[in-house]
Amino acid sequence: MLAYNIPKTPFTLMTAVYRKIFPVVNTELAFWQKRAGEIPNEELRQQALASIDSKRFHCLGGAVYALLAGFGWHEAIRFIVAYQTISDYLDNLCDRSTSLDPNDFRLLHEAMADALSTDNPIRNYYELRPEQSDGEYLADLVRTCQKTMRRLEVHDAIRQHLLKLEQLYADLQVHKHVKEEERIPRLVNWYGENKHGSSLFWYEFSAAAGSTLGIFCLVSYALGGKMTASLAEQVTAAYFPFMQGLHILLDYYIDQQEDKIEGDLNFCSYFESQQLMKERFRYFIDQADSHIQALPDRRFHEMVHHGLVGLYLGDPKVKKLDGGGEMTSCLLQISGYQARFFHWNTKLYHWKQKTRS
Template sequence: MWTMVYHVYKKIVPEVHNILAEWRVRAEQIENDELREFALESIDENTFHSEGGGVFALLTDEEKRSDVLWFIVTYQIICDYLDSLCDQSESLDPNDFRSLHEALRQALAPGTLQDVYYEHRAEKEDNGFLSSLVAVCQKKIQTFESFAEAQSAMEELSLHYRNLQVYKHVKKEDREPFLMEWYEETKQQVPDVRNMRWYEFAAGTGSTLGVYTLAAYASKGGLNEEEAHRIKSCYFPYAQGLHILLDYFIDQEEDLADDELNFCTYYRDEDDMVERMSGFKAEAEKRLGEMPDAGFHKLINKGIIAIYLADEKVQTDPEMKRTARRMIRFGGASTVFFYLNSWVFRKVSDKEETPSAAGGKTE
């Protein structure tokens, strides 16, 4: 645990911040005020997402690490940028959301770079920002020796993510019907989701952990297609589901205020939520135990629990903090370690401003 924390803080976080700083310079050049604001927000307010994804670069060889980090951070910026466009614009058009998220499909499909992303909205001129993000993802994954073998598994996870982003952003009255219908269709094809509730399945599709894991292993070479799909199944749906359910747990109050969909609100009560998340944690740990580098992946799973539960939103809400303590207990000793470490790191970060290469503030 100490070794992982050391490498994350010394090797991963600084390079993640440098990559974000480079993309921030590019975002500042966007002439359209609204698109520039969303682009900068996707970088400045979601540093945590890129830092977390960057941890998976520890799985690859040192000489490949920079390429993997560039792919992960860039892909994550696309996700966060598109989420901002869908969340905060007035559009409720599923065709608009599908076109925007074509960027994520193309990011995993070298040789395809067609700028159709803004075809259903008035704000189109981003000075090539989104196309540049896509192009960098394509360039980096082409250096991964086993990308061809991992591509179909990565695309499957990406398609799930894209579908979620479409269905959860449509008109309020259409969200649940679309998501429920999608769940019914998927559980006929993916037996693993049959023991889930529809909103738990939806949560499992909203994580990028599996894509980043596959990217790291593909960069090392020696991966075949069957192994890639096995890795995918170790992360989807349980480990990814736990990740996003925790994300929704800490955002409940904010989502309620913004009238946004939050999957944690569908649980009957606190006991039901804690029991179901405990089951997700147990099943995720079982499957991650079948992974190469199983110890690493199980630690990451426990670390995710801790990092979310150490979030300021939880720490400043007595009711959420009480629930969080119950969740920390089912995470075990490693979760307690990461929880304390994350809490201390956040406190230090609050007191110290770390200037990025672009002169901004990262957290």
């Protein structure tokens, strides 16, 4: 059956993604976009719509993990889209915020923890900010995720791992969105409390906390009936910090110019030199490769890992970066033919989009 036929080559992965995954993701996003357009409060409505419009590729990319869910792939997409939509919406509320209150940001992100529970009550996540009325938009996103959690026979086996990754994500969002002068001291102190012998720089650890890939992988495996307590530990160790760190560092890498103009925090700006940044990217690629070897469906995880490199470095924004061509050539060579395949497809996609406009 196609639902259990986890892709093992870049071509079969792309075929499954375009024919099976993306159409369902777009249907789910259309539903939430309609809901967002009905939000009574203007500020909340604008931020909800903007998050879907500008960050839908997060849902499209994350939904690749639904291929690990067997016959539960449709349910996996519903969860991934809802959870990622919460993440992107809250990021907008904090990033373009009417507030700089860390307590407000913390309460908003309690929605992401509640979404990973089976029965946590819905709270007023907006209690500490002036905007209140969202027509149950955020609450219904949380409820959608909770429905998936209640369908997991092994929820107890993955619960602590889900909450660990969510807690790291929420901590990051709080610390990076407070008053500008407080951000770096808070992030450095937070890293000091959590590094536990880690050899990462504080900004690399922060980047690793900012990805939802580990959560999507855990839930998809659980929906597919493959999850055990041992596998939950393996997935968490494989994805945090290196797979997730590579994901977000690449995301920050291509956004350097935009973030500089907007005055947004960009972790790639803290590397002391282009050479050091290149060496650390190589380190993350090598470590991600090493850590996913013990996982089931190893080839799938390798494709995702190499696909991230090809996907991000195929973005037109890379051409405008100082040393972008050299960085691309170096990382594609390290990552091999799979990364080059996804890189070529990404460039072709952007070329087609440009010719249509």
